Amino acid sequence: MPGEFDFIRTYLSERQTSRQDVNLALGDDCAIVCPPPNARIALSTDTLVGGSHFLLSAAPELVAHKALASNLSDLAAMGARPAWMSLALTLPEIDENWLRPFFDAFFALADDYGIQLIGGDTTKGPLSISLTVQGFVPQDKALLRSGAKAGDWLYVTGKLGDSKAGLDVILDPTLRGQPFASELEKRHFLSTPRVEFAQGLLGIASSAIDISDGLLADLQHILERSCVGASIDVSLLPYSEQMAAFVGERDIACQYALTSGEEYELCFTVPEQYKAYVDSQLAQETELHCIGKIESQGHLKLHDSGQPIDWQLSGYDHFKAS
Amino acid sequence: MPGEFDFIRTYLSERQTSRQDVNLALGDDCAIVCPPPNARIALSTDTLVGGSHFLLSAAPELVAHKALASNLSDLAAMGARPAWMSLALTLPEIDENWLRPFFDAFFALADDYGIQLIGGDTTKGPLSISLTVQGFVPQDKALLRSGAKAGDWLYVTGKLGDSKAGLDVILDPTLRGQPFASELEKRHFLSTPRVEFAQGLLGIASSAIDISDGLLADLQHILERSCVGASIDVSLLPYSEQMAAFVGERDIACQYALTSGEEYELCFTVPEQYKAYVDSQLAQETELHCIGKIESQGHLKLHDSGQPIDWQLSGYDHFKAS
Numbered sequence: 001m002p003g004e005f006d007f008i009r010t011y012l013s014e015r016q017t018s019r020q021d022v023n024l025a026l027g028d029d030c031a032i033v034c035p036p037p038n039a040r041i042a043l044s045t046d047t048l049v050g051g052s053h054f055l056l057s058a059a060p061e062l063v064a065h066k067a068l069a070s071n072l073s074d075l076a077a078m079g080a081r082p083a084w085m086s087l088a089l090t091l092p093e094i095d096e097n098w099l100r101p102f103f104d105a106f107f108a109l110a111d112d113y114g115i116q117l118i119g120g121d122t123t124k125g126p127l128s129i130s131l132t133v134q135g136f137v138p139q140d141k142a143l144l145r146s147g148a149k150a151g152d153w154l155y156v157t158g159k160l161g162d163s164k165a166g167l168d169v170i171l172d173p174t175l176r177g178q179p180f181a182s183e184l185e186k187r188h189f190l191s192t193p194r195v196e197f198a199q200g201l202l203g204i205a206s207s208a209i210d211i212s213d214g215l216l217a218d219l220q221h222i223l224e225r226s227c228v229g230a231s232i233d234v235s236l237l238p239y240s241e242q243m244a245a246f247v248g249e250r251d252i253a254c255q256y257a258l259t260s261g262e263e264y265e266l267c268f269t270v271p272e273q274y275k276a277y278v279d280s281q282l283a284q285e286t287e288l289h290c291i292g293k294i295e296s297q298g299h300l301k302l303h304d305s306g307q308p309i310d311w312q313l314s315g316y317d318h319f320k321a322s
Numbered sequence: 323m324p325g326e327f328d329f330i331r332t333y334l335s336e337r338q339t340s341r342q343d344v345n346l347a348l349g350d351d352c353a354i355v356c357p358p359p360n361a362r363i364a365l366s367t368d369t370l371v372g373g374s375h376f377l378l379s380a381a382p383e384l385v386a387h388k389a390l391a392s393n394l395s396d397l398a399a400m401g402a403r404p405a406w407m408s409l410a411l412t413l414p415e416i417d418e419n420w421l422r423p424f425f426d427a428f429f430a431l432a433d434d435y436g437i438q439l440i441g442g443d444t445t446k447g448p449l450s451i452s453l454t455v456q457g458f459v460p461q462d463k464a465l466l467r468s469g470a471k472a473g474d475w476l477y478v479t480g481k482l483g484d485s486k487a488g489l490d491v492i493l494d495p496t497l498r499g500q501p502f503a504s505e506l507e508k509r510h511f512l513s514t515p516r517v518e519f520a521q522g523l524l525g526i527a528s529s530a531i532d533i534s535d536g537l538l539a540d541l542q543h544i545l546e547r548s549c550v551g552a553s554i555d556v557s558l559l560p561y562s563e564q565m566a567a568f569v570g571e572r573d574i575a576c577q578y579a580l581t582s583g584e585e586y587e588l589c590f591t592v593p594e595q596y597k598a599y600v601d602s603q604l605a606q607e608t609e610l611h612c613i614g615k616i617e618s619q620g621h622l623k624l625h626d627s628g629q630p631i632d633w634q635l636s637g638y639d640h641f642k643a644s
Contacts, residue, residue: 023362024464024466027467027547028400028466028467028468028547029366029396029397029399029400029467029530029531029532030364030365030366030396030397030399030400030402030457030464031364031365031366032362032363032364032365032400032459032464033362033363033365034361034362034363035357035361035363037359037360038359039356039357040345040354040355040356041354041355041356041357042352042353042354043352043353043354043355043406043408043440043441044351044352044353044408044441045408045409045410045441045442045443045454046410046443047410047412047443047445047452048445049412049445049446049447049448050447051447052445052446052447053445074351074352075351075352077351077352078350078351078352078354080352084365086365086366086367086454087367088367088368088369088410088452088454090369090371090450118365119365119366119367119454120367121367121368121369121452123369123370123371123374123375124371124374125371125372125373125374125448125450126371126447126448126450128412128447128448128450130369130410130443130452132367132408132410132441132454135352137354142346142352142354144346144350145349145350145351146350208351209351210351225349225350
């Protein structure tokens with residue numbers, strides 16, 4: 001590590017109150033942590049590459065939020081409580097004007113979720129942010145992709161499609177004149193990982209995934225791992241008024257809701273016996289939408305209030321692949 | 323993740339026998355692992371950037387070895403037993419001719435050390451390999467940088483300097499005519515992390531670090547964290563005949579031994595009471611050299627069989643900074 005990078009070590013130290021279960025963080029060959037008795041540890045790694053996952057001109061605080069939120073969302077998708085993380089940061093140069101807002105936003109979000117930075121590596125090279133996050137799940141209770149059964153109800157949290165609309169604006173500045181363009185652009189970066197909510201799904205949901213590649217693509221992972229099919233009623237898809245105004249047409253709004261990636265909302269399935277509980281209790285504090293049902297057939301079907309949609313014709317397939 | 327990257331997922335699955343403590347690896351939002359009761363987990367992250375830490379033309383199997391070995395060496399430096407790892411791999415393209423030898427070498431070394439790949443992320447971008455490795459240390463027994471005391475003896479494993487000589491050859495192909503050039507080039511990549519040996523240091527060594535930045539620089543970390551000084555007798559520095567022949571002069575060979583990075587040998591300190599045990603028992607199976615002593619003064623001094631060396635004049639300082 002070149003000497004100039006030493007300052008980062010100083011810069012990162014004592015930014016967070018140490019968790020009780022962290023024996024040693026930053027500054028030795030390894031960090032040392034002490035998991036609780038009988039803990040199951042959930043672990044996920046996600047990398048954002050500058051110029052590929054975000055424009056190099058993107059605001060550093062937004063990049064920091066996106067990098068950490070996308071990782072926290074993976075923990076949420078398992079029902080895990082965040083605990084520790086390590087950061088592999090590759091930088092073309094030491095630019096304090098970039099690093100300061102980056103780390104301010106990074107640690108602010110980390111503190112909100114009780115996750116401590118315990119290790120990492122800073123190297124010189126093309127900008128890249130890779131995080132490995134860890135959290136705890138109760139034994140045999142993790143929310144897997146593989147537990148959905150025919151007859152289960154299909155839910156999503158929040159609203160879908162804003163992230164894709166925001167990305168449109170980022171990639172094509174001529175769209176800045178469209179309604180709510182700047183608001184949608186921010187929403188592309190500023191998701192809220194559903195960590196707290198997911199705790200309530202433990203023992204209730206039969207499967208879960210976070211929406212990072214788009215609802216259709218991510219639901220497909222559940223269907224494959226669970227060996228089931230599903231049907232979605234597109235008339236029940238939740239999307240924001242802002243996104244609807246931005247894209248202008250209902251059909252396109254539905255397409256956006258189905259295919260928008262990097263939403264970091266949860267898609268999950270609920271057995272019939274727990275549906276009333278989910279609708280009455282869990283829906284009180286978090287926006288939830290029941291959008292369809294798991295079926296025994298190994299396919300994903302769309303309908304519009306009962307009218308079948310041929311998605312080959314409707315263009316959904318094109319969006320799915322894009 | 324672009325569709326073409328899907329093949330990597332397939333390519334990585336079922337390459338290793340699953341450890342008993344891995345409940346779920348690869349293929350869900352998170353991996354899930356189950357640490358042993360009362361375990362302390364040691365964790366380290368190291369990134370190798372293509373074009374910076376290795377030439378883009380380097381053989382993929384050598385790059386794989388270097389990436390994993392450097393991380394295993396961090397576990398060794400704490401006295402930790404390797405358990406799990408996650409890999410953040412950024413690739414400019416999917417080149418099976420590169421990936422196949424890379425992963426063959428990667429998994430061969432991983433299996434040698436009993437460490438399982440449980441998660442990761444593959445992204446498109448400039449070549450970069452970031453690993454987060456985890457292992458177990460007995461409670462309160464980890465080898466830290468902070469435990470050295472005045473009077474302790476200073477040891478290193480193996481021989482030092484080959485890695486720097488090999489790097490010379492890599493960076494300046496006109497040196498290929500020098501004695502042992504191609505052998506030293508390979509040694510730059512093919513270190514042997516001292517994982518097994520480090521187990522024997524638990525409860526014996528008062529501090530330890532692995533030599534990644536060069537003996538002088540890494541020992542300095544021990545001295546700073548332990549608030550002590552040290553003296554090294556350069557006449558006791560271990561180096562290979564091949565390196566000595568390559569550089570041609572004894573003084574330069576000593577400089578290489580003092581400053582060569584990426585050696586992944588261990589530097590450790592031993593209290594007087596354990597010296598006989600280390601010399602008689604531990605030295606039986608692993609090459610060990612006692613090269614100096616920890617002192618109460620907060621400086622690092624060099625001497626040559628008792629003759630003080632002024633390292634400002636001798637050029638050591640230049641090497642240290644390079």
